[in-house]
Amino acid sequence: MTTPPQWVRDLKPSGPQGSELLAHERSKSSVNVDQLSTFLFTSEGLARKRRVLKVLENEKVFDKSQNYFAGRVDRFETALARAKRLRQLAVRNGWSNDDRLIANELISEPGPYGLHESMFLITLRDQGNAEQHEKFLKPAEQYKYIGCYAQTELGHGSNVRGLETTATWNKEDQTFTIHSPYLTASKWWIGSLGRTANHAVVMAQLIIGGKSYGPHPFVVQIRDLNTHETLENIHVGDIGPKFGYNTMDNGYLLFNQVKVPHISMLARFSRVDPKTNQYVRPASASLIYGTLTWVRSTIVMQAGGVLARGVTIATRYCAVRRQFQDRDAQEGQKSENQVINYTTVQIRLLPLLATTFALHFTGKAMMEMYGANQKKMSQDVGKVGGPERGAGPEETHSGSDLLADLHATSCGLKSLASYTAVEGLEMCRRACGGHGYSSFSGIGPWYADYLPTATWEGDNYMLTQQVARYLLKSARSVLKGNEPTNDTTFILTNFLSRQDTGAAFDVLGNDADIVAAFAWRSAFLTFEALKHRDEQKRPWNSLLVDFYRLSRAHSQYMVVKNFYETLQASPSATGLDAETLAIMHKLFRLYSLHTLESEASEFYTSSAVTVRQIQLCRTNAVMRLLEEIRPHAVRLVDAWSFPDWQLDSSLGRYDGKVYEDMFYRASELNPLNKVVVDPYPDSKVLFKKNEAAALKSKL
Amino acid sequence: MTTPPQWVRDLKPSGPQGSELLAHERSKSSVNVDQLSTFLFTSEGLARKRRVLKVLENEKVFDKSQNYFAGRVDRFETALARAKRLRQLAVRNGWSNDDRLIANELISEPGPYGLHESMFLITLRDQGNAEQHEKFLKPAEQYKYIGCYAQTELGHGSNVRGLETTATWNKEDQTFTIHSPYLTASKWWIGSLGRTANHAVVMAQLIIGGKSYGPHPFVVQIRDLNTHETLENIHVGDIGPKFGYNTMDNGYLLFNQVKVPHISMLARFSRVDPKTNQYVRPASASLIYGTLTWVRSTIVMQAGGVLARGVTIATRYCAVRRQFQDRDAQEGQKSENQVINYTTVQIRLLPLLATTFALHFTGKAMMEMYGANQKKMSQDVGKVGGPERGAGPEETHSGSDLLADLHATSCGLKSLASYTAVEGLEMCRRACGGHGYSSFSGIGPWYADYLPTATWEGDNYMLTQQVARYLLKSARSVLKGNEPTNDTTFILTNFLSRQDTGAAFDVLGNDADIVAAFAWRSAFLTFEALKHRDEQKRPWNSLLVDFYRLSRAHSQYMVVKNFYETLQASPSATGLDAETLAIMHKLFRLYSLHTLESEASEFYTSSAVTVRQIQLCRTNAVMRLLEEIRPHAVRLVDAWSFPDWQLDSSLGRYDGKVYEDMFYRASELNPLNKVVVDPYPDSKVLFKKNEAAALKSKL
Structure with missing residues (x-):
């Protein structure tokens, strides 16, 4: 630690302070943060987090202040010390598995006991x-x-x-x-x-x-x-x-x-x-199959929270950062505009904010589906088989429809959810402008650690073949006239029966129709793929790109459906007041319509919607939703209830003291500032002084 | 350096060796690598690179073997030593500015003299x-x-x-x-x-x-x-x-x-x-304006080469890596398939390969346009003004059309080119599967260093307002009946004159029609934006998202046009034989049609093409081009002529010795392997041995 001179310590950021701006943001929204947090995590979950956080904060070994500075060997050494201490704390405090998991979430770094545990x-x-x-x-x-x-x-x-x-x-x-x-x-x-x-x-x-x-x-x-x-x-x-x-x-x-x-x-x-x-x-391969499905399901479950960290940081910082005046502002109103007021920022951040909830509810539904299947499977062991990780034969999907559906769902959603979180985090980082590139933003290091999720437990491209295989098999079954036995065969049957009368989904006026339009597109692409494979006998390899798109379309349908159904629960079940619930409905529409317009060509080639609807969706619906959700953005990210200790981000601080924290970390914690260089090309001396090394060798 | 035991050193990779696979790839393509390299860089440029490389390779301070391992302070210290040495070499060898630039490219890391120089x-x-x-x-x-x-x-x-x-x-x-x-x-x-x-x-x-x-x-x-x-x-x-x-x-x-x-x-x-x-x-702000335009132009110029590093690495590795059999393979042919044979890999890599050339030719055209403008400006100084960096008044774009066009072109292309290179590099990294995540892939560190280019010299979102402003101004001029004075006003005039008769571009059959379709879409979006702003009087802020899309569309048109025109040069000017030129034409079509189908909805809402054409483009044209270009992929990346020393990548080695190099770096160069840990939670000892530290303190 080095301390800057007094005149530096006396300096304050100019203009309205970050703390004032965030306080203002919070005062103008009626979103009930506590209700929403409780809906997301339950009160037990929130209490657990507070309890474990208190323990960790008091342990010096978990202090994060040098995390962003240390090199590989030092970081590993610290991580090992933390892993040991965490194990001791778990034993001493009698922590449950959930306690241990929340501790890892709060510490937020992979540790050397990770694969052991x-x-x-x-x-x-x-x-x-x-x-x-x-x-x-x-x-x-x-x-x-x-x-x-x-x-x-x-x-x-x-x-x-x-x-x-x-x-x-x-x-x-x-x-x-x-x-x-x-x-x-x-x-x-x-x-x-x-x-x-x-x-x-x-x-x-x-x-x-x-x-x-x-x-x-x-x-x-x-x-x-x-x-x-x-x-x-x-x-x-x-x-x-x-x-x-x-x-x-x-x-x-x-x-x-x-x-x-x-x-x-x-x-x-x-x-x-x-x-x-x-x-x-x-006797059966299905239990192994169960473990792999479970691992993928947890990835889906976590993706919303993973992304929410980036969205929390970027949203708070974009409410604190001000840059340029509004071009149409009148003279006299020429103070600089909060960055979050620009529509080019909103179009990136607010759909991602909606996505965090969409993924979270989908993850919860996925885990419930997994639980239901485990129950069923323990009765069925010995009767069913399933494909192994990576690849399996195309036609041998025997066993219950629930099991097959679960497997395909976990593959498709793992691919979509981890892809979405990865892309979204990087988008959040860039939305922070130049400062997003600093490690102190907290997004870059988090993104870099999360990134392999897109590759492990089934590469995100590879996995989509499993989804396509399942959908083709389901479509064959439906074409044979079999009754629908689950949601997938139901939407395929429905598509077939209405194919000749056509669809007329009121996606801009009716939420249920949005879900139906996503189902329609998925079914359309399924039967197209089936035609290519079964009628035109096209090589499997030539269809992989179509399969990828199909899996993505079907998975987006599932996300939209889960988001929609979560909000259909009774008010007492959600515990949300009317205003908060209304905002959640807007977030549902924003996620769905923004996705719809991003994937426009599949929607109109399937005739799920008209070209005119897509244009209106783009120019009217989405832009209006951005405007309506904007005032609630800060409170909505607050509901994710990340402690500052967890985020470890200058830009994402709850109190908005962004610039003070950036400056503090750079000027007081940064070991590079302990060296004085000799800058001239003809001198062989590189460091005239190296207090960092001196300090280290003393330890 | 640690040396593994003899039995480890005796091991070889299984199956066909990487060197055999790459040799086979090179033997089956007739692309003339030397001709293409010369076309890209001129023989003087290639000779300069070889000459400077020889100097650098012989200097111990430029040895890269610890680059990926060292921590921040050490990396900075090394970078300072390199900067000093480079300056000494430049003086001693009488290096020109071009020599110095190529040396920096070969060293490939930002150095402490960077902003001084x-x-x-x-x-x-x-x-x-x-x-x-x-x-x-x-x-x-x-x-x-x-x-x-x-x-x-x-x-x-x-x-x-x-x-x-x-x-x-x-x-x-x-x-x-x-x-x-x-x-x-x-x-x-x-x-x-x-x-x-x-x-x-x-x-x-x-x-x-x-x-x-x-x-x-x-x-x-x-x-x-x-x-x-x-x-x-x-x-x-x-x-x-x-x-x-x-x-x-x-x-x-x-x-x-x-x-x-x-x-x-x-x-x-x-x-x-x-x-x-x-x-x-x-007297005039136009010279400052010139410098900023020059900086942006160099970013456009470099983007192709920046991306080409990632594409070179990923293409070579995907030709060496084999995984799974082809699903439709007959029994007896069941050896594992090269990853580059999968269409899900091709659809990611080959359009990026085409993009490297598209950006390179666009960058060259941009620099020529800049040179022409500099000439003109030296005559015009005092007569013209222009907007400053970041923002300028909407309506005051006075001065020559060439100057205004240059400014808008540099803004739009800087945004598109750096965005494309950033996204493309990350796509290349992921196409390398798990090993792409290792620093030894060489893509991740390169990507991380390049990333700020998307933010500096004008944020990629901010800049698009400059393009839109220029296009709106040009459209107003055209609507007033002024004669076209440059390409932009020409395509706008052409659109107006044909608007009522409609377009009928044969994008699948005629290359010139592809360019025309991109021009049409750009003009259509320009007049749409103008209607929103001038007729509907919509707030500037509400149009920023449309402006971003408009800038992107117009810039893609310019890239397509430059690629097309480069290939129209006489055979003697390009120096390419007929077979090599034919492949370049296919790359042009792949870049253009892949872009067209990715941005499908703007193309059909503008009626530049029909929905049927887009479907055919997706299912037929692009997939067929992938198949036709695939055999030439390795030779095409060879033409970028990156020395291994520059790439510093296990996966991208010219000789295909991918696995040997990964293993060598991990087992013999990695300082973490010099520590022995005490892994038990109740022991306070972390490192039982730390030879890395011991070694360091001795120095």
Whole structure:
């Protein structure tokens, strides 16, 4: 910390202060922030957040003031210290899983225990048998074993079946040999592996008697439990710096003929019988399928909140920042205009504000659908099968319609929701103008950490094939005359029955018609794709672009439908007063109509709406909604109730003290200001003084 | 450097090697890479690049191997060492300005001399008088004075007229007092200021006798020439970490009543007469206007090459990476498919490949237009005026049509070209799948450094108002019956004359008709906007979104037109053989038709094309062009002739040794692998060993 001279400390920002501007924004809107927060998160959720925040704020190790300055090695070191302390706090305070999750949200950085606490424990629990629970899960839960989930390889990501690591069964001594035959077999991107883990669940091709049985999970110790040095014939390390996620030690891992005992293969579903040396097939793949669907569902669930951080920051800053006068302003009114008053800013920010709610309600609906399915599945186990991650055969979608619908929904919405959050965050960052580029905006680092969500758990392009496959299958069923059994077959049936009479959706006058228009477009594109595939026999590869568009259209329909249905709940169920509810209805229309006009050509080629309606939608409806929602923008982002501690943003401060905070961080916290350079080209000296280094070496 | 064990060093990637795959790609295309490179860069340009590269490669200080690992302070230190060395090399080798520019391109990182060597020297040269050249420019050219250009403030970016720093004329002692009355008056974002500069050109509101005369440039010394410590009553420092650009010391700067002599105000155009204490007005603002237009033109010129780096990396990697089999493949052909064969990859990469050429040719045309205008302007000085940066009165666009057209063109194309490059780079990064997220992809860091181009030299949204204003003015002129004097008024006149007979552009059959369709859409949107403003008297603010779309449409027309016209040159002028030229024509069509279908609704609402044409364009023309261009993709990116040294990318290596290089960087160069952690939550030790720190403290 350096302190500027007194004359600098006496300076204030010019003009109306940020705090005054935000206070004014809040005073002129009647949106009930508390009601809306409670509707979004429940009062228990809000209380939990406050309680956990209080604990974290009082721990020095969680202090964020150097986060944006530190280099990779230092950031990782701090993240490790935080992970350890968090575990201690969880034990001491008896935190529930929800408490732990909210703590991670508040800290907002990936940590070295990340994969241990998620995929490692989950996989041991779900795929281990009782003996393996005792041997592996118990020490893992006590943090004696610290693990990771090693699936992706240098040469294979999406295509799990193409993994190259092998696990060969040795009947002589009843062991498996884990081996990396190629450089491309190196495990890669594995979170918590680079420096932290001493164990790994390794996905490897099971080979028995020269025959391959596909990828299976093996628990392998990789580092010494005392020295933490790498074990023999194992090569492991951190994969290096990334666009974000640099507090995490994503790692690589190679094996040179490493023997592990029979118990290492997680055997709840499939196993090798050591007596017969035979492979025992799993009864059902549907539970694995369930886990993957769950992971995607949580991504959908989180996307609204992820985006809302950026929208909160940008909205508050654009209400504080003033630039230029309004061109049509009268003389005498020539004070500078709040940036949020410009329609080019509104057209970017306010539809995104609407999107945060749209995604949040969709995520909630998705989780409820998942819960309902889990219930049903526990009755159905053994009866159904489902496609695996990445790819599955086109026509073999057997099992209940609910299950298939859930799978397709989770794929399509994961793709749309994470794409929308990624694009939206970057749009928020740019809406902050030049200062958006500073790390102190808080958007850039958050965006960079979130970005891989668009690629992992199914690449956002790859996944759309799953949606298209499901829709084609549903359309075939409907064409055969089968009765609709779920919403998807219902909208397809409805489209077919009305195809010849045509649609006449009053999208500008009636909210239910908006939902119907989105359904119509989705159904239209489904039957178009079916024609290309089944009648014209076009190659699958030539249809991928159409499939991507189809998945997007169908997913947007689901978002619009979920947003609409959430607002149809009884007033007592939402707990919202009439004014707040009315604004939510406007946000629904803004999200829907803005999406409709952005995707205009699919809507009119499907004849869901006319060209005239789209023009009116663009020039009238959307522009009017921007004007109507504008006064409530600050209160609406307040309802997301992010503490300043979580946002860690100069621009997004609740109190509007934007410039004071930017200046404080730059001038008092910035280690680069502790060096004095020699700037002349002919001098070999670079730093005349380096107090930062001096300080560090003293520690 | 750490060396992995022998068994690791013996490993090779599986399957066909990257080098084999790229060799195969190159063998099956007949595109003449040398001819195309020469057409793009001239043989002198290519020779210059090779010559300068040889010098840089032999200097240890330019070694890039730790670039992606180092933290902020270290990166800045290295960048300073490089800047110094580069200056020494330039002197020793007698480098021209072009040599210096290509060296910067090859090094590819912003450096601490960046603003000294551009805006500081340019401003002294262009805005200083002879006496000031002697006093300031001479020592600056000798790097005794090292400077920066301090315009933007904490509270004001785009709106230059709103700057808060003051320069008050003191008639008693014929000095100016430079002062920062508010915290928001702090200069901010100023490149080379944070640690490096000892002088600044400070833009400040000139005040004489209590009256303000607007922003003017003052040369102010800020640090001691020997100790490099900050001078009294000045507060200066680095503004902290950013999304990218972290090798540059962007700075802040505050003044507490600092007196500077009369000569400090750059006086070539306007000045204070020390005898009369009167302000002497500039004869013309058009030369300043010229500089800003030049800066924007260079952004347009560079955008193609900026994007081409990402496209080169992604194209090569997608030809090396293989994932999944083709779904329709016959048994026996089930080897994995190169990722570039998937249409979802092609639809992202190949239109971007076409875009690199489209932008490059547009940039060249823009620079030629600038040159022609400079010639004309040197004859016209004194006769013309023009709008200043950011804003200008709506109706006062006087002066030659060429000048006005140049200004609007540079604004519109700067906005479109930098937006396109930014979005395209990120699309390339994602097309690389998971590995795109690694810094070793080379795209992420490049993207992060380029990103501010979308904001500086006129925010990409703000600038579009300038284009719209110009188009509205041109349309008014045409409506009055004035004869067309340039291309813009020509296409507007043509639209009016054919408006009642309608358009019938054969966009799928005739290249000239594609250009005409883009012109038609631009003219249609111009007259629509004019109707809203002049007939319906709608507020300017309510039309900003339409203006943004209009500017985009008009700029896309110019890109299409420039691409088309470049290919109309005689074969001897292009130097391309028939096969290579034929591929270039296909790239023209791909860029144009892909843009047309992406912006479909504006094309059919303007009746430039029919809905049926757009459908055909989407399902037939674009998909067929992807197929036809696909075999030539690798050779086409080769023609951009980026040396590996410049790309610094594992994924984009010319030889295709993608996986070897990823692994090498992670396992042998990565300093995080020099620490051994204690991973257990209850231990207070974080790093059991820290060889990285040990190594560093020894140095």
